[in-house]
Amino acid sequence: DSGxxxxxxxxxxxxxxxxxxxxxxxxxxxxxxxxxxxLDQGLQFLIQYxxxxxxxxxxxxxxxxxxxxPDLHSELNLSSLELGDSALYFCASSVGTTAKLExxxxxxxxxxxxx
Amino acid sequence: KNEVEQSPQNxxxxxxxxxxxxxxxxxxxxxxxxxxxxxxGGIVSLFMLSSGKKKHGRLIATINIQEKHSSLHxxxxxxxxSAVYICAVRFSPFTGNQFYFGxxxxxxVIP
Numbered sequence: 001d002s003g004x005x006x007x008x009x010x011x012x013x014x015x016x017x018x019x020x021x022x023x024x025x026x027x028x029x030x031x032x033x034x035x036x037x038x039l040d041q042g043l044q045f046l047i048q049y050x051x052x053x054x055x056x057x058x059x060x061x062x063x064x065x066x067x068x069x070p071d072l073h074s075e076l077n078l079s080s081l082e083l084g085d086s087a088l089y090f091c092a093s094s095v096g097t098t099a100k101l102e103x104x105x106x107x108x109x110x111x112x113x114x115x
Numbered sequence: 116k117n118e119v120e121q122s123p124q125n126x127x128x129x130x131x132x133x134x135x136x137x138x139x140x141x142x143x144x145x146x147x148x149x150x151x152x153x154x155x156g157g158i159v160s161l162f163m164l165s166s167g168k169k170k171h172g173r174l175i176a177t178i179n180i181q182e183k184h185s186s187l188h189x190x191x192x193x194x195x196x197s198a199v200y201i202c203a204v205r206f207s208p209f210t211g212n213q214f215y216f217g218x219x220x221x222x223x224v225i226p
Binding site (some may be wrong): 002033042043044045048056058088090101102103104105106108109111 | 146148150156157158159160163164165201203213214215216217218219
């Protein structure tokens with residue numbers, strides 16, 4: 001158990017809908033990262049938050065947004081869903097320094113299926 | 116475009132064999148992460164390194180910064196080692212701590 005929790009574990013929805021994925025980082029971790037893993041693209045970095053502020057952005061679509069709240073939990077919002085958004089969405093957390101070897105701890109993932 | 120390449124894509128081994136998985140990247144990095152993804156989907160961090168060699172149990176990870184190459188070795192492989200092994204690199208810690216991932220090596224160890 002990495003200490004990172006994600007809810008829900010599974011989500012089935014329809015095209016055009018909006019969903020929210022939630023992540024609680026390990027106790028004491030200030031950084032949260034969101035990753036998408038799809039069959040054709042593999043693992044891709046979406047976005048990073050550090051202590052409530054956006055720190056880095058990757059291949060995140062405009063239809064997707066995220067935020068980190070004062071209690072450090074984070075939410076990833078996916079809107080106008082398309083079939084291609086079906087994927088495993090992972091959240092990871094780390095202490096949040098720029099140290100070279102800072103490890104990230106991964107949550108169990110949320111499996112999203114868009115029908 | 117920054118690229119992370121892994122080889123082989125698929126690997127089948129007999130129990131007890133010595134296994135090597137390779138990772139190459141195209142530009143200089145600040146750190147490299149080896150991850151293990153179990154069939155159920157969960158991801159576990161194995162090693163994070165920026166130089167030299169690290170060992171944990173039957174797993175050994177090495178990195179050659181000049182050659183832009185890392186290897187993950189598994190000694191005395193066991194069926195429970197069957198998983199996807201993913202290499203991830205971080206290019207600069209000062210532009211965020213995000214990783215870029217290889218496509219993974221699917222390992223099956225047969226009893």
